[in-house]
Amino acid sequence: MDMTGKVMMVTGASSGIGRDTAVLLSQLGARVVLVGRNKDRLSQTLGMLQGTRHTIEAFDLANTDALPEWMKSIVQKSGSIYGIAHCAGTQLMLPVRMLKSQQVEEVLRTNVVSAIMLAKGFRQRGVNDAGGAIVFVSSVMGEVGAPGRSVYCASKSALHALTKSLALELAKDNIRVNCVAPGTLRTEMLEEAQSLLTATQIAEIERMQPLGFGAPRDVAHALAFLLAETGRWITGSVLIVDGGYTAH
């Protein structure tokens, strides 16, 4: 899993899974490009990385039309990108009767359109390292349903379909495309959810995961495995990392 000198872009690097993935990839020798909107929090992540020559790229991934050109500009500074861990994402918990189409569009833009445009940007000549790997972060909610989560579930399920088609389309460019689908972790997202759910509901979610709540590092390991040489014969896969949640 050695990544010495390889440039790895991590979106959502200012928090949670993205932050832990950035730290792990740096420990494996990668030069990491940290992407998110919050510069202060990206700087905090930068301070946690091992090694040097990592960079911060503050960018709103909802600005999807600008994504491919923005990626070209990164390469001019950092060199060709070997892999992308697309960890940025947003959640929405609302019953369908309360949904407004603008909210739906915002979630789909951040969770799905950004992934499509990142892949488009990465495919450009000179942006990837004569090939490479993309790993999207979806959710077990892309495999199962949950009340009040229809938009979130739809966005994560879309990533699973996207992974398979892009894997087939980009294999000729020597680009592998995979996805990691985590179960519930102890992160800020859980804290947000806690404000909307009762203690009993939270306990019920934890009970559904035989190994309990996961940690961001558990997902980071799966991302690193798929990005590194260890994943070289894996493409179009959705790797479920959920403490047994979907084994029921």
Ligand SMILES: NC(=O)c1ccc[n+]([C@@H]2O[C@H](COP(=O)([O-])OP(=O)(O)OC[C@H]3O[C@@H](n4cnc5c(N)ncnc54)[C@H](OP(=O)(O)O)[C@@H]3O)[C@@H](O)[C@H]2O)c1
């Ligand atoms: N936590 C869980 O239990 C869990 C379970 C299953 C799946 N997931 C998925 O895992 C991914 C990461 O989750 P997490 O728990 O690490 O979330 P988190 O702690 O809330 O972090 C979300 C990250 O996404 C970035 N982000 C959001 N919108 C963005 C935008 N428009 N442009 C650029 N960056 C943006 C945020 O950066 P800025 O605020 O700096 O922009 C932040 O770094 C998400 O896709 C989530 O759906 C999480």
